[in-house]
Amino acid sequence: MEALEINNEVDDGHAAETRSLQLIAFSIGEQIYGVEITTVREIRAWNGATPLPNTREFVVGVINLRGTIVPIFDLRARFGDGQTSPTKTHVVVVMSVGEKWVGILVDAVSDILTISKDDIHNVPEGNSIDTDLLSGIITHDGQMVGLIDLHAVVAGAQIET
């Protein structure tokens, strides 16, 4: 089980710190999404998970992260794009959401981006999934990167009975 520890040291320069933001960017199909680097605890290769009963289709299951049980969410399924069939090359990004640790299953981690906060655009009104699950959109190297709203992604995981 390989795990890549993320170094969370803050970038040099205080001015830059307040003006800019570092993102971990990952891909789901052709689309790139990002989360703030400080929320990411660990990135690890997909190694299976134990399914959780009576949860929505985007809950992949739970894994053992050094003795703690961490749930894994399938971001593709969360966006309503069908469930991912994970392979060894898929990646789980473990992040902290409030007090909790959760893992997000993505196709691949693509980059670490430094962006300016000024460049974050609002999500256009329209599709409720987009506005609910994204907190903003930025353009990087001519490509659109959606900023994930983690709290929204992990909410409503159980099937209402």
Added chain:
Amino acid sequence: MSELDEFKATYFDECSELLNELEEQFTAIEEGDRNADRLNAVFRAIHSVKGGAGAFGFTGLVGFAHEFETLLDFVRNGKVEMSDEVAALCIRANDIVADFVAAARAGEELASDYGAEEKARFVALCNGSKSDEELEEDGEPMEEFDIDFTPVAVNLEADTASETEGWLVEFTPYRDLYARANDPLLLLRELAELGDVEIKVILKEIPALSDFEPFGVYCGWEILVPGADVTEQSVRDVFEFVDGDCDIKITRKTVSEAPPAADAGFDLDDDDLPSFADLANEIKPVAKPAEAPAQTTSEAGDAKNAAPVGVQSIRVDLDKVDRVVNMVGELVITQSMLTQQMDDNLKVHYQELVRGLEVLAQTTRGLQDSVMAIRAQPVKSVFSRMPRLVRELAGKTNKKIRLEMVGENTEIDKTVIEQLSDPLTHMIRNSADHGIESPEKRTAGRKPETGVIRLSAEQAGGNILIIVEDDGAGINRERVLQIARDRGVVGPDQQMTEEQIDNLIFAPGFSTADEVSDISGRGVGMDVVLSNIKKIGGSVHVRSWPGAGTRMTLRLPLTLAVLDVMLVTVGGCPYVIPLSSIVETMQCARADFGHMPTGGRVLQVRGEYVQVVDLATRFEMHTDIEEKNRFAVLCEAEGSVKIALIVDNIIGQQQVVIKSLEENFERIDGIAGGTILGDGNVALIVDVQGLRTATTHRNAA
């Protein structure tokens, strides 16, 4: 947290322990057990509460405790008789002390005249007490006089007013006394406040200069405290905080020949020393401080309540114990992993390794039991709060209630105990409030006027049963069912057994509104009981007999950390079922299934039909395994109700460490938590009780 806050927190921890002890002692005293051990114990406890309160400036508490303590001291010395009335006053006073402590803990102030009435009673009792002379006439010797006097020494008439009577204190500090930053000078000064003391240094232990150790203790003191009116306790109190850190000998000193003015008897020349020593030998020492309470009564005294001899304890941060528990948990996992890796092929070739693993398994188990024992505490700490609650409730509702407690020494995990207080309070309150009838009603119903609530704890296998039972009116089923129907908890046409109706009081949403508390059945906060108990992996069950009473049973896990389980698979995924709820297992091919009109299935086991829950269906897992190759696991849920869980495969039994799902996710219906298997994968723990209730509710819907 500042240092002072930390001290305060420790003080409050100690206070709650002391108050629990007091509650227990006073209850015994109220019941007529008034031996001196108890009186000494309560005196010491109140004194400790007062001491800490003084240090933190809780003046109200200090004032009250001080008067209380004075009364207790009088009682102890036989100057005030421990009548039923005084016992009742003491119990009330103890409640007031508890209120003061609670207020101080919450940072609140009580009314300045809080407890004033009781305080006035203390003073009145003490003022009306017998004087020493009267006592002697009564032939009731005071504690101090329980000595082997020589006739010459007891010249009481001449001595009562003279200064020729006093205490000889022999005080030798140990190193620890200095190590704990105590200063003998301060102690001597404090002694000096009791009267015109004579102090002499004893330098017997001085070694040769070359043998001097910088931190050594080479001197002690002999202090003569004159004055007939100085009590032994006041001398002892001076040394209270160095108890155990020094050698203390306090002896009654009487000098018959000396005129009051002359201090010849106290002239502490070297020459006089032998005479002191002689005196000390002549007069039997009363007691060493630590042994004082034990010696005041015969050894036949209540052994259970005597201070445990030879048991030493330390106060440890619970976090530290938790860390050990967690590590032992990891060890259990690793050990079971190693055992699993050991296939038959290896076993043949590496017999030494096999033996080593067996030893490891045994040691691990032993270690685990020991660690769990560290966290185990008698339920007494929670139970002891209940008599007060019942007293208050009886007072408020004008009922007569007696509380019986059984099995207070049953031990249970500390975290479980902490979670137990609220549910127990709710249950007792319900019994007192709704269960027990008024004395008039009881008499009319040809029952004894005094209602009985029985609180008991016992160990049953891997569980602890806590039972709250009353001989009250029982649950008014019609009302409960009516309200449940009105609230939509139960469908209008749904038939329910008596037992199901009784247990409706725990249904969420059933008891949240105020009007429910008016009914003679129960309801107030019972859903809170259920949720609290569920949180610690337990279950609640209620059974009621109209007119005869109600019994509520709490079933709690012995420990929260480790569980013996059966490992099964469902749809290719591992699940574990707690062994404590499994009755038997059987292969589906040989099981006897029946179909119900609603589509559900039942299993016939020796003439008894039990409900079938197919875990694959329930958990929406896909399974390819043919029905006849699957297994039925017969489980017993709360209230002796059985259900049969259908699983794909049974792997075996093992021990697992319970991990929380809620820590990073949320609670899932039918799942009690997770655990990590030897191969590092997560297995889910089946919540047998939850599956049973869910099934009932589903059928109801």
